[in-house]
Amino acid sequence: MRKIDIKKIIADYFFVLAGCILVAFAISSILKPSGLVTGGITGISIIFEKLTGIKYTYIYYVLSLLVLLTAFITMGKREGFKIITLSVLFPLILIIFENLNISFIKNDMMLSSVYFGIVCGIGTGLMLKRGFSSGGTDTIAKILHKKIFTFVGLSEILLCIDATIIATSAIVYNLNVALYAIISQIISMKLIDLVMFGFDSKKVKIEIISDKHEEITQYILHQIVRGVTSCEIRGGYMNATRLKLQTICSPREAMLIKRFISDTDSDAFVNVVPVISVWGKGIGFDSLVEEK
Incomplete structure (x- = not known):
């Protein structure tokens, strides 16, 4: 029987909790107050909130469950259980930060997109580095990376998926919002790589x-x-x-x-x-x- 490493489990959940807090803060305190859109399930949820009036956190829950089911089918129970953890934990932390109503930056969309990309990239990188997934498009990217595009970096796959979502946001909002979203995604992609693979030379x-x-x-x-x-x-x-x-x-x-x-x-x-x-x-x- 395989021995359970308690220290490793504690370290995993510590970094995952830190990642969840950073991403939730980036969304609720930087992205939303600035009127910006991002990629991923968060971006889809925000777009549908504008179209339907349903709060984006509820939409996020439903979409996360669909991704979770896909992960169980394609990647097995082990990966599925890791996604279950964040599918429950992350939306809860996001709701808490939404209720706190903290605005980090106001009236500066360029600066907001830069800060969002940095904070969200670090948070996402912490979760991916420990083998977890938030149950969003990063999970889809992880599935594609493992099953099909093993020769393509995880961050590049994420960028392609999110670019499609951002292009859709240009129709719902406007081109300026979409362009700022692209800037934040590129920054986030680079920070994910730095967190996962370190600052050493390639x-x-x-x-x-x-x-x-x-x-x-x-x-x-x-x-x-x-x-x-x-x-x-x-x-x-x-x-x-x-x-x-x-x-x-x-x-x-x-x-x-x-x-x-x-x-x-x-x-x-x-x-x-x-x-x-x-x-x-x-x-x-x-x-x-x-x-x-």
């Missing part, structure tokens, strides 16, 4: 095809102190078998490797691919074990 993956692969391997192993993977490949033009080297390192180390290769084999082929994050043992890599 990693790169280098693929090298060279006749001097032994010298290059030794340089990467002993001078750069990075691991190297090698595999045989077959070229399509010459139909010849070559050896391809692959390593993951920082951008600065990539430039050192490039300099060495240019001095060693100027005819080498080098492919550099940006990497969002690396999990595992290694210098500058993130640990697979979650912090408690």
Whole structure:
């Protein structure tokens, strides 16, 4: 039987509660008082509130239940239970902040959109980092990321979904509101990435095809102190078998490797691919074990 890690559970719910508070504050104290619209289920709920007169928190509940059902079907009970937690907790916190009637910024839509993007992005990032979802479009993005678009960043999928919602808001409200919403979503997307993957410089993956692969391997192993993977490949033009080297390192180390290769084999082929994050043992890599 798997041992229950109490400290990890406490840490999970602490960060999730903090994320809920930040997002609820951003919506009730920055977004709504400024007359702005956002993406996600919140944006849909606000749009329907304007069209129907029904309070957006009630609409949010109904839409969250529909997303929850989809998550249970596509991602299983474990993910579903995590969404259940936030489907109950987040709307409750949102209602509390709505009743407090706190206005953080007034009469400055540009500044409001910037602040909303920052606060909401940090809050959403905290929830996603612990593996939870608010039961909104971030859940839909998570499903698409896991099942279909594994090669696309979670924040990019969120941006595409929310852009569709924001485009609809331009019809209900006006173009200015929609444009401010786009600004806040872009800022939020960047903050989600920073919270989830940290402030460190991005990693790169280098693929090298060279006749001097032994010298290059030794340089990467002993001078750069990075691991190297090698595999045989077959070229399509010459139909010849070559050896391809692959390593993951920082951008600065990539430039050192490039300099060495240019001095060693100027005819080498080098492919550099940006990497969002690396999990595992290694210098500058993130640990697979979650912090408690």
